[in-house]
């Protein structure tokens with residue numbers, strides 16, 4: 208039996224891998240504070256992914272796009288990749304090669320991927336799929352607090368509060384064990400849908416406010432206005448611990464409840480009720496505001512999260528025990544993945560790549576001249592959209608990601624990937640993106656290697672290796688090391704042992720905002736709660752900001768933000784809004800969970816959730832096959848009539864591929880700060896599929 212953590216979401220539930228009745232590994236829940244001994248159905252079935260029948264165990268190669276992929280040995284595959292990369296680099300320069308990573312990779316892999324891009328390839332063109340997940344909250348957190356640790360407090364704190372406002376988060380579906388922490392507080396759920404979490408709120412005496420998609424920022428301003436009008440603002444706290452209140456509050460002044468109702472569709476009476484419920488709990492320092500993808504995945508996602516943080520600051524919540532603001536990070540290593548250098552603008556430890564001191568420190572750990580390190584590159588969508596015929600990089604190495612399904616405007620991304628001179632993918636199966644590769648490298652899965660993950664609280668955890676990978680399969684670290692040598696790097700520059708990489712990561716992050724220098728295998732093995740920063744020789748930090756925020760003056764910033772419409776609005780041709788989200792049975796692009804029979808059986812195909820009147824208007828009934836069409840593409844989805852749905856909004860889960868892919872529809876309009884695409888609002892029409 209091996210104790211480890213789930214391969215999926217950022218709750219990182221603890222589990223043990225045991226030998227099941229048929230001799231194959233089976234996952235069982237293990238005690239841990241965040242999951243309190245629970246797992247969702249994804250976690251329970253996670254060991255099945257280890258033995259999927261279409262597991263890749265040999266590298267695949269095609270020298271010409273007109274050919275099929277054929278099995279080759281590792282030397283042939285890696286030699287081919289290195290030869291092509293060197294040729295492209297010689298002809299077009301180092302930025303002709305791009306790297307794409309993932310918020311699912313361990314800290315050691317995220318770190319090594321960034322180092323590999325900057326040293327072995329010399330490219331600035333690296334980013335990762337976390338840009339599509341929580342980058343808006345990260346940007347807003349950095350602006351407000353000077354530091355982004357999704358939840359700057361342990362999740363267990365939340366359960367003893369009186370009220371929790373969840374803005375665009377649906378943990379009852381996406382991370383069910385978290386609901387154990389939300390059973391005592393009254394919930395105010397902000398979501399255009401009557402989600403499972405919204406239903407829990409209503410059942411337990413809480414509230415569900417269902418704004419028109421794309422108007423969350425207006426709703427936050429409307430609630431802020433009411434807090435001022437009803438005397439719930441904490442003036443002493445604002446005076447002592449913040450700056451910028453007056454300017455930020457000017458933007459809330461015009462948002463009278465009736466105006467807010469006009470824009471958001473949320474009744475003024477419900478707004479007042481929510482303001483009083485939250486304000487009264489805040490006065491007792493017993494309230495939390497938590498945001499999720501529903502607030503963040505907009506072309507104004509950063510401003511929307513800033514509006515929620517402004518509200519939290521005005522109520523005096525952050526930096527106090529018993530209350531606060533946090534982001535519910537989604538991907539398994541969504542927190543650690545955004546800290547260690549696979550982002551276009553970043554070096555390990557959450558250091559900025561354009562900061563001379565950061566460059567000097569990291570270069571000294573890597574043993575190179577800081578002047579040789581490239582600068583910032585393109586963000587994820589801009590990078591994908593620039594590939595090949597987009598005029599940018601001619602080759603891409605892609606690890607742990609499936610953007611053909613998970614990126615917005617996915618057919619456009621597919622054609623960009625197809626126009627590359629060389630696409631190299633590292634995966635455990637032939638995912639929709641891996642299948643486009645010229646070279647496909649079979650790599651180990653979560654339980655076949657060790658590594659650290661950082662959960663949604665900023666707690667560093669160790670996933671332990673439970674079994675060896677199948678013969679012929681290598682780890683990502685081994686792949687990167689073997690390629691680095693072929694690209695001319697010294698043999699010992701890219702270690703393959705995760706603990707060796709962790710030690711180097713600790714040196715690289717020493718003194719940085721996300722300092723891991725005190726994270727050691729021994730401390731991890733002891734079960735110590737290692738919330739970062741974990742400085743060598745110092746205690747970890749479960750609760751940040753209790754004495755001061757991370758800006759040089761110790762004060763939090765309220766950031767002035769104004770509502771603006773979504774990047775795309777409805778019209779006669781596209782009269783409805785499509786919004787996307789997740790299901791309990793699937794994870795991200797579904798590359799893993801669609802291969803688990805129990806999960807695939809429960810949710811076998813995409814559906815479109817639609818109000819019965821809206822469906823009838825389109826000539827559709829329950830179970831009919833609908834064509835949902837946006838300006839970018841079509842998704843064919845089974846109609847699921849939902850009387851609680853908004854009349855103007857349809858919902859599709861995004862875990863499916865091909866003509867079932869919800870991201871055929873989505874709008875790649877980007878947030879100017881976080882570069883987050885607008886997944887949550889697309890103008891569409893609904894009609895029977897032909």
Ligand code: SF4
Pocket residue numbers: 213214215216217218219220242245246247248249250251381382383384385
């Ligand atoms: Fe826990 Fe998330 Fe895994 Fe479900 S998917 S078991 S909530 S870590």
